[in-house]
Amino acid sequence: MYTTYDTSIQSPHSFISQEVFGKAKKMGPDDLVLTLTGENNVDIGRAVINRTGETIAFGGDLLAVTDTQMDREYLLVALHSPALGKQRTQAATGNIIVHLGAEKVGRFLIPIPPFAEQERVFGKVAAALSLLQTYSPEE
Template structure:
């Protein structure tokens, strides 16, 4: 990669005095995010310090910034800042020639293959790092510029499609939660929201009521009653649900069926 790019270097290897005020921004790994350079918790250095660092490492708009040190090694972004700034050595600077599209290089550096290759070669004791030499020796495919544009466009369309699918799944989940609420209403006679949605979209039952058997005779279509029997004749609803492996809407629909069949006692108002 070193032979194909204009420059591969990193920021200063000696952390200079920096603080909340100064003449120029001082950027480190904590500021490098997938969406760009974020200025949360950014610090500043004097013009004298900046000039010394910038003479060797001069990030400009459109350059690639790659975290090469520490736990977040591999995060890479395109510099979205118009103003000049200084960098710490935890961030590498990659400058593309006209024959390499920066958005294409970004995709290549974010690929699972490149990420694994760089992470596998990290060295160091207190803080592991990818060396500038290893970055320079790394191999990446460089198709003709027209093909690079085509790849970037194709990936962009696919990412847009993924976002649309994610939105559709979210809407479907909302409908499912409403169905679950309706099922609860049918079971206990009160319209209460039963489900919270975790960050990973996993359904979580918030009911803490107890389910009990009416009697120990039920047909082969019963799902909930046998579990309650196995648990001693009464059990926490959440524990029973987990054992059924049903979704929440399916569980509540099945619970209503078994209550109507007099297999399971109608629960009192649940504690939500």
């Protein structure tokens, strides 16, 4: 998932029948989904935001974060932070296929400032990332 979508799903890359959609797990617009299984303990617990504007189905070993009062962008940054990365690594089990259970994700310690501060933090992160993307070593 994270190799296809990076940090957001703008447009799904695969589709299913209405019958399968009706039975599948779903995530709404702006919900997050995290990987619970991967080839190493660095890739598990990575998250993307549903930016399609629609409810989409998902399968596999994924966990949706669908009902939170947190700013989704802030939560995404927090989940990808080194502090959460360390928690993901410590919580992971397995060697060849690495797994992270939903109950372990629920025990992650995530700093949750007031909503306005969450938005401000994400704004600073987005500005820094924008600078990095426009940086050219030849300049």
